[in-house]
Amino acid sequence: MNSMPSPDQEQTKTYAVAFHGNGAELFKMKVVQILLTLLTLGIYYPWARAATLRYIYSRTEFAGTRFAFHGTGRELFRGFLKAGLVFAVYMGLFFATSLVSNKIAATVITVLIYASFIFLIPVAIYGSLRYRMSRISWRGIRLSYVGSLKQVVMLYLKSVPFTLITLGLYLPFFQNSLRKLLVENTKAGNLCFRFAGTGRDFFAVQTKGIILSVLTLGIYGFWYAKNKFNFLFGKIEIDQDGQTCLVKAGMTPTGVFTNLAYIIGVTVLTLGVGLPWATVRSIRFVLENLRIEGNFAPDKLVQNVQQKSLSATGEGLADAFDIGTALELP
Amino acid sequence: MSTGEFCHESAPATGYYYDGVSSRPLPVTIRITDQGLNLVVSCTGIEPQNIAVPRSEIHDVEPISKEVCIVRIGANERVSLEIHDTCFLLNFRRKLGRTRLPGIAYSIIISLPLLRISLIFALVTSIIGTGYFWALPAIAESAAIRTPQAYEARIGKSMAQHFMSTENVDTAATRLVGRFADELELKGKYPLRPIVLKSNIPNAYAIPGGTVVILDSILTLIKTSGEFAALLAHEQTHIEKRHTLRIFYRSISAFALVSFLFGDASGFTAILLDNAGMLKALQYQRAMETEADECGARFMASRGLDPGNSILLLRRLQKIPQAQNLYQWFSTHPALEARIEHLAKLNLSYSPDTLLDENLRIIWTDIRKSNRPPITSRTAKQEKSNRLPWKSQHKTHRWDEHYCPLISPGRLRPIHSKIFPFSTDGSAASLIREDFIPHW
Numbered sequence: 001m002n003s004m005p006s007p008d009q010e011q012t013k014t015y016a017v018a019f020h021g022n023g024a025e026l027f028k029m030k031v032v033q034i035l036l037t038l039l040t041l042g043i044y045y046p047w048a049r050a051a052t053l054r055y056i057y058s059r060t061e062f063a064g065t066r067f068a069f070h071g072t073g074r075e076l077f078r079g080f081l082k083a084g085l086v087f088a089v090y091m092g093l094f095f096a097t098s099l100v101s102n103k104i105a106a107t108v109i110t111v112l113i114y115a116s117f118i119f120l121i122p123v124a125i126y127g128s129l130r131y132r133m134s135r136i137s138w139r140g141i142r143l144s145y146v147g148s149l150k151q152v153v154m155l156y157l158k159s160v161p162f163t164l165i166t167l168g169l170y171l172p173f174f175q176n177s178l179r180k181l182l183v184e185n186t187k188a189g190n191l192c193f194r195f196a197g198t199g200r201d202f203f204a205v206q207t208k209g210i211i212l213s214v215l216t217l218g219i220y221g222f223w224y225a226k227n228k229f230n231f232l233f234g235k236i237e238i239d240q241d242g243q244t245c246l247v248k249a250g251m252t253p254t255g256v257f258t259n260l261a262y263i264i265g266v267t268v269l270t271l272g273v274g275l276p277w278a279t280v281r282s283i284r285f286v287l288e289n290l291r292i293e294g295n296f297a298p299d300k301l302v303q304n305v306q307q308k309s310l311s312a313t314g315e316g317l318a319d320a321f322d323i324g325t326a327l328e329l330p
Numbered sequence: 331m332s333t334g335e336f337c338h339e340s341a342p343a344t345g346y347y348y349d350g351v352s353s354r355p356l357p358v359t360i361r362i363t364d365q366g367l368n369l370v371v372s373c374t375g376i377e378p379q380n381i382a383v384p385r386s387e388i389h390d391v392e393p394i395s396k397e398v399c400i401v402r403i404g405a406n407e408r409v410s411l412e413i414h415d416t417c418f419l420l421n422f423r424r425k426l427g428r429t430r431l432p433g434i435a436y437s438i439i440i441s442l443p444l445l446r447i448s449l450i451f452a453l454v455t456s457i458i459g460t461g462y463f464w465a466l467p468a469i470a471e472s473a474a475i476r477t478p479q480a481y482e483a484r485i486g487k488s489m490a491q492h493f494m495s496t497e498n499v500d501t502a503a504t505r506l507v508g509r510f511a512d513e514l515e516l517k518g519k520y521p522l523r524p525i526v527l528k529s530n531i532p533n534a535y536a537i538p539g540g541t542v543v544i545l546d547s548i549l550t551l552i553k554t555s556g557e558f559a560a561l562l563a564h565e566q567t568h569i570e571k572r573h574t575l576r577i578f579y580r581s582i583s584a585f586a587l588v589s590f591l592f593g594d595a596s597g598f599t600a601i602l603l604d605n606a607g608m609l610k611a612l613q614y615q616r617a618m619e620t621e622a623d624e625c626g627a628r629f630m631a632s633r634g635l636d637p638g639n640s641i642l643l644l645r646r647l648q649k650i651p652q653a654q655n656l657y658q659w660f661s662t663h664p665a666l667e668a669r670i671e672h673l674a675k676l677n678l679s680y681s682p683d684t685l686l687d688e689n690l691r692i693i694w695t696d697i698r699k700s701n702r703p704p705i706t707s708r709t710a711k712q713e714k715s716n717r718l719p720w721k722s723q724h725k726t727h728r729w730d731e732h733y734c735p736l737i738s739p740g741r742l743r744p745i746h747s748k749i750f751p752f753s754t755d756g757s758a759a760s761l762i763r764e765d766f767i768p769h770w
Contacts, residue, residue, distance in 0.1 A: 020395065031451050032439045038454055051436065058394045065355070066394055070407050139355065140348030140410050189353065301353035 014248075015298065016291045019284040020066075021059040023277030029055060030276050046080050047073030057136060060287060063298040070142075071135035079131070086120070118160050122152040125182075133186060141301045147185030155181060172206040173199030183236060189301040190241065197235035205231050222253040222260075233290055240301075245294030259285040337417030339425060344415065347371045350408035360413060362425050367401070369411070390429050393419050470580035474572055479519065482575055486539025490525065498528040500546050506697045507544060513689050514559055514633065516566045524562070532647075534561055536568035538575045546700075551646050555687070555694035556630075556639035563626035564640070571625075573618040623669050627678060634683025635690075637676075644670050 033048035050073040057069040093113050100106040126149045133143040159174035176199040183195040209224030234249035262281055266274035339362065346355035347369060359370045366388060369381040389407050393399040399419050401411040428437065439447060503526035511522045520540030532548035542565040552558050568574060623644075627637040648666045 028440065028444055028447065031447055032436060035439065035447075035451050035454055036436065038458055047436075054392070058392060058400065065412070066398075066400070068400065068402070068407075068410065070402070137407075137410075139353035140350040140408065141353050142350075299352075299354040303351050 012293070012295060014291050014293050015063045015296060017287040018061045019059055019280070019287045020061060021056065021280040021283060023274075023280045026052075026055065026276035026280055027273075043077075044073075046076035049073075050076050056283065060283075062138065063296075065139050065298075068137045069135055070137060071131070075131075118156050119153060122156045123149065126152045129182060129186075138188065139298070139301065141189040141303050143186065143188045145182075145186055147181060151181055151185075152178075169203075172203040176202040179232065187304075189303050191301060192239040194237040194239060195235055196237055197231055202231060222256040225256045226251045226253050229286075229289070238292060238294075238296065240296060243295040243297075245292050245296040248291050248293050249289055250291070251289040255285065255289070337420050339421050341417070341421075343413050343418045343421075345411055345413035348410045348412070350404075350410075355412070358411060360411065360418070362418075362421055364425065366426070367411075385426050388426070388429060391419060391422055466583050467580050470583045471576050473583075474576040474579045477572075477575060477579075482572070483520070483539035485575075486537045486541050489537045490523070490539075490541040490543075500526040500528050500700065503546060503549065503697060503700045506693060506700070510555075510558065510690060510693045510697065511562055513686070513693060514562060516562055516629075518566065518570045520569050522562070522566055522569070534565055536565045536574055538569070538572065538578075540569055542566070542569070549697060549700070551649075552643065553646070554639065554642070555690040556636055557643040557646065558694055558697075559633075559635055559690060560626055560630055560637075560640040560643045563629040564622045564643075566629070567622040567625040568618065571618070571621060573615075573622070577615065577618075620669065620672060623673055624676065627673055627676060631678045631680035634681050634686055636682070637673075637678045637680060641670050641673050644673070 029051065033044070033051065036044040037048055050069075050071050053071060054069045057067040060067045090113065093109075097106050097109045097113070100109065126145075126147070130145045133145040136143045155174075155177060159170065159177065163170045163174050176197055179197065180195040183193045186193050205224075205227050209220070209227060212220035213224050229251045230249040232249075233247055236247040238245040238247065259282060263278040266278045266281075343360045343362075345358055345360065347358035348355060357372045359372075361368045365382070366385040367383040369379075369383060371379045371381060373379065383403055387403050388401060389404075390402045391399055392402075397414055397416055399413050399415075401413060403409040403411065439450075442450075504524060507524040507526055511524055516522045522542060523540050524542045524544055526544045526546050526549070529545035530547055531545055532551045534542060534544045534548055536542050542562065544561075548561070549558075552561065623640060627640040630637040630639060644666050
């Protein structure tokens, strides 16, 4: 463990993130979890997920201290039940639509169902982020998401139609706005986050990346992945009592290639048995390319927002519909 | 940091205390008592603070490495201790027992050696796998067989209505194919209802409840009425044996089981299991196709039609470019050559019914012409009644399971009898029937 820095040494310093996870430990956990999930016909899944999150966060270290995940299987189970209900409603609607004999009416109903995803996705993202942040702590300081659901929904309502109209050209601007909204409403005690990226810059990264990747038959993809990661994380700034620190993202194309080759090789050659090792490697690769530089004082965080018990429905919805925000660990 | 070779219960441990208000780590000394933990928290410039934490307030003691464990305390686990002591966890469990996390079942199993866990895992997955590959299809098939005919007919009707509403129906050809089927007397539990759709793809498939969808390109591919009769007989077998319904039930049950067992059946798991299921479904469908080939040929023989037409039909299908490129392993239809070989090994005999053959040939000619009215001299009354120009009074043959006993997919096997071509045993004298009364 890194030694605690003294106040005199807290001026300009670099704090790295480390991941101490172990493929063998995760493998053993996963085997037991799969076993219990099978024996309980799937009911154990929320507890398995909570245990995995607890493991991943407790093996993530920053400034000498590990993170902690406080979510429980019971909370996730309740959230999954509610999310399952929503899922069942949608399945029922689709099934009912198939029984409608009038072709036009069936088409209209189907379009309305898909249109409702404009509301469902932001609800899932908001709920998931609020829950996940509230269950993560570092040195006893809980993270929190303080934004409102209305902000996320309005962003989706504004951006999705525009993205469709522009045939996807607006998408990088939309994604940038979403990221900015989510990052700037995330707090860690008295730490505030800012996202300095602009839609124009992200559009340039995405356009260049996609076009060159296609032209080079995928070879440029490693540079694209690096540019995208460095943009999404390297534009984050941390404000602590008026002092600004920068998040530095240092991913390299070689690193992307090596990581991808390892993941594919291990997973394919072991027919999936090596997935825990691939997961650990992947998380370590992402985290160890991040560091904070600047006048960051790890001992001076203060808990100023306490969120009361939050439902894990958003987490369940996000899991059921496979929606992520790229702000949390898998 | 305590690093003694043996763990003394009363030896204090050291670490850091986080009060949940500030991130500043406060050095702490911890002693384990019968009631819980006694903490002595040091703050710079302030007297050390004694805190007693009862056992009920300790939510979790999690080892994060060999030397470090985290203790979570209080409502919402607000307070935490980071203890740097290799003996703390052991001493804690000796004196105060296990915490509620991560759960008794999990704790028991994870404490077992990896080899034993792996053996238990292999056993459980073998049981699940056996269920998925054998029990589940058996259950699905049983459910399909027990499905009421009326319910199956409703499913088929909905699907047929969907085709009728979304595809281009060739009504003239549909009517003529219907007459062909009537003449062939393909009657069983389900009345055969053919629909001819306009399509560039030569194909035909059976829908539960009796509907056979024929894509009209296949009508140009097939040259003779005998081959077309073989096609209809093949599809009728699929209907009578409820093949489509059985596949449908099996697919749904497999998907439901996977989703239920694995919860998150996305990604790698779903791909793996879906492909495994697909392979098993391919075998299931191959057995069905073989059964349909055999029963179709037997029906042809029973009606006095040359069962060799089944082979001729397959040879026609071989000429379709995609048919030649299909690899047996990934095709829902077994390689045509294997099917032809299987049919050729059957030793089927038949008494030619030339009257029926002739009737079918006439209707077939009309089908081929399709959009033009049939070129036959018929009276207006006959046209109006939409019947053939002569009466066939031969005995009605009904589709009978005697001609093709139900063969389960797992037990379907080629009949390794003498490898003879199809043979006839009738003489030419019986070709003209005494009850034949032409009405020109």
